[in-house]
Amino acid sequence: xxxxxxxxxxxxxxxxxxxxxxxxxxxxxxxxxxxxxxxxxxxxxxxxxxxxxxxxxxxxxxxxxxxxxxxxxxxxxxxxxxxxxxxxxxxxxxxxxxxxxxxxxxxxxxxxxxxxxxxxxxxxxxxxxxxxxxxxxxxxxxxxxxxxxxxxxxxxxxxxxxx
Numbered sequence: 646x647x648x649x650x651x652x653x654x655x656x657x658x659x660x661x662x663x664x665x666x667x668x669x670x671x672x673x674x675x676x677x678x679x680x681x682x683x684x685x686x687x688x689x690x691x692x693x694x695x696x697x698x699x700x701x702x703x704x705x706x707x708x709x710x711x712x713x714x715x716x717x718x719x720x721x722x723x724x725x726x727x728x729x730x731x732x733x734x735x736x737x738x739x740x741x742x743x744x745x746x747x748x749x750x751x752x753x754x755x756x757x758x759x760x761x762x763x764x765x766x767x768x769x770x771x772x773x774x775x776x777x778x779x780x781x782x783x784x785x786x787x788x789x790x791x792x793x794x795x796x797x798x799x800x801x802x803x804x805x806x807x808x
Contacts, residue, residue, distance in 0.1 A: 654710065661703050668696040688766045698773050702780035709740070710787050734792055741788035744781050751777025
């Protein structure tokens with residue numbers, strides 16, 4: 646099971662890197678065409694924006710899983726070390742509620758805009774909200790695992806560092 650989760654997170658990392666590489670190529674090509682040839686790729690701006698949304702939303706899930714998000718833990722770790730596991734679970738509950746709102750709102754937005762098509766790319770505009778749905782689902786799973794068994798994800802990270 647852990648190997649499946651590790652494979653999923655590795656695929657997410659590769660997907661984010663591929664999106665970022667495509668964004669770099671699109672933006673550079675568009676800038677070169679605009680300044681060098683007074684033309685440009687019309688869909689490149691929208692595709693770059695879509696890629697940025699996906700990188701940010703998936704990146705938020707990756708950062709949450711790795712525990713690398715912004716946190717000030719010096720106070721609790723120094724003054725109340727016995728309360729840290731309880732406080733982390735409380736934080737996971739707050740994260741779960743927040744991410745639940747993101748998931749529900751993104752899903753509603755996605756369903757209401759699925760028929761709308763972009764004039765430049767021909768893609769559904771719901772792809773922007775789909776990033777929130779995917780990210781929200783991933784973060785919901787992470788928060789639930791941290792509430793039930795907070796050490797399970799840490800074991801997964803240790804397994805990655807040993808390889």
